[in-house]
Structures are given as structure tokens and as C-alpha cells.
Amino acid sequence: MWKCEQIVGAALDVEEAADLYRASTLAERRPVEDVERFSRMLAGANLVVTARTDDGRLIGIARSITDGAYATYLCDLAVDAEFQGKGVGRELVRVTREAAPRAKLILLSAPGAVDYYPHIGFTRHDSAWTLPALGA
Numbered sequence: 001m002w003k004c005e006q007i008v009g010a011a012l013d014v015e016e017a018a019d020l021y022r023a024s025t026l027a028e029r030r031p032v033e034d035v036e037r038f039s040r041m042l043a044g045a046n047l048v049v050t051a052r053t054d055d056g057r058l059i060g061i062a063r064s065i066t067d068g069a070y071a072t073y074l075c076d077l078a079v080d081a082e083f084q085g086k087g088v089g090r091e092l093v094r095v096t097r098e099a100a101p102r103a104k105l106i107l108l109s110a111p112g113a114v115d116y117y118p119h120i121g122f123t124r125h126d127s128a129w130t131l132p133a134l135g136a
Contacts, residue, residue, distance in 0.1 A: 002059055002088060004051045004095045009063065010043035012050070017042055020058050024078035029110060045075060049095045051088050059083045062092035068100045074107040090120050 014035060021027040031037045042048070042063065051060030060079040066072035074096060079088045097105055108128065109117055118124070 002051050002053045002083070004049055004060070004088075004091045006047070006049050006095065006099055009045040009048040012042050012048070012061075014039050014042065016058050017061065020061060020080060021076075021078050023080040023082070024060075024084075025081065025112070026076060026078040026110065030076065041075075047072065047096060047099055049092050049099070051079070051083075051092055060088045060092050062096045064096055066100045066103055068103060070103055072096065072100045072103040072105050074105055077107065077113075089116070093120060 018027065018032040018035075018038060021030055021032050030041070045063040045065055047062075047064040047066045049062040049064075050058060052058055058080075060083065061076065062074060063076040063078075064072050064074045074093070077089055077092060079092070093105070105122075106125075107117070107122070108130070
């Protein structure tokens with residue numbers, strides 16, 4: 001069994017989190033090998049929900065930035081591939097929403113997860129825009 005809880009992102013073990021990102025395939029699109037940058041990503045999120053098995057294994061994370069009133073940007077939703085399809089992602093999203101219930105939940109989907117989000121209640125929004133990082 002597993003459970004989800006809200007934590008402080010800076011409290012996460014960086015290597016444990018990086019291992020989860022690798023196990024979920026999210027590491028393909030996140031700088032997990034740049035430990036300083038990845039650490040800043042974890043610490044800078046002000047709403048982090050983790051899923052752990054009963055023996056403490058990290059199997060999921062929802063890393064978000066929110067004002068708590070209007071918008072919550074769900075930066076990362078990562079679930080270990082071994083646990084995908086078992087409701088972990090849905091529960092991470094539920095706990096994230098409960099932490100900021102008046103805020104709209106916004107995310108950019110990984111290409112392989114586009115079909116997952118409508119399944120758990122998200123609707124597509126066709127007017128999202130991005131700018132690359134400076135120096136990227």
C-alpha cells in the first residue's frame with residue numbers, strides 16, 4: 001500500500017527524488033543530473049506532495065508552485081513506472097488540489113501523458129505559451 005502527504009520540497013533527498021524522476025521517465029525532460037539546479041527546483045516549489053509505500057519508498061511526486069488563491073502550476077507529476085495505473089497520480093493530484101482548493105490547477109503535459117490528463121478530469125487549453133530559458 002502507499003499514502004500521499006504534503007511536504008516541504010527542500011526536505012526531499014535530492015538523489016532519491018532524481019531516482020524517482022528516472023523511474024518515471026520524467027528525467028528525460030528535467031535536469032536531474034545537474035544536482036544544484038535540480039535541488040533548487042525541489043526547494044523552490046511551495047506545494048509538494050509525495051507518495052510513499054508503507055516501507056518508505058518514494059513512488060510519486062507532484063511538485064507545484066501556487067499562490068493558493070487563483071493558480072497552481074503543477075510543474076511535475078512523476079510516478080514510478082512500476083506503480084503507474086494504480087491511482088497514485090490521481091491521488092497526488094487530489095491532495096494537491098485540496099491544498100489550494102480555490103486555485104485552478106494548470107500543467108503542461110509530457111508528450112506521452114497527453115491522453116492521461118482528460119482521464120482524471122483535466123480539459124485541454126489551446127492558448128498556452130512558453131518561452132525558453134535564457135541561455136538554453
